[in-house]
Amino acid sequence: MNVYKPLFLNAFCCLALAGCVSLPVQPPPLNGFVLKGKLAVEDAGERHSANFQWRQDGEQYGIDVWGPLGQGRIHLQGDRSSLMLIDGEGEVVRQGTPEAVMQAALGWSMPLEVLPSWVLGQPDADLPARRLVYGEQGHLQSFSQAGWSVQFAQFREVLPAPDERWLPRRIDAHNPATKIRLIIAEWQI
Secondary structure, three states: OOOHHHHHHHHHHHHHHHHHHHOOOOOOOOOEEEEEEEEEEEEOOEEEEEEEEEEEEOOEEEEEEEOHHHOOOEEEEEOOOOEEEEEOOOOEEEEEOHHHHHHHHHOOOOOOOOHHHHOOOOOOOOOOEEEEEEOOOOOEEEEEEOOEEEEEEEEEEEEOOOOOEEEEEEEEEEOOOEEEEEEEEEEEO
């Protein structure tokens, strides 16, 4: 029996260490952020691009979107289940579910209910995610969720140690009808 004890201990230690190495460390959740960047959408063969500033506070968000040279400014205000689209003069143009409001007012939509998680470099915790792929640095590189395929690129440090947090600068998401690219230029956490 003593002959097998070292063999068992070595095998157990190897399996335990292998398990520890393969699990990426998840950073603590963030309750709010502000980010600025550019948005590109391709839907039904049409391409749209805009600048944006996004403020997230818990479940509530406010996203300002405007075209080149500040034209066509709109404000999206909502949460996971409802959205108000407000024009440049402060008038509510539409309200309802995020997808319906964006589709009716803009002719395209993006998954606002899960984007707060995606810009933080992770799938939404409330929905199943599949095909998670991690890179060499331990950052999530891609996954599928809610009918979308999502890829992250160009990670950069937005919080230094000890609260270290690396987030993607570029998020690409697509489903059979729509492609979305977010390029994040500035973070405030």
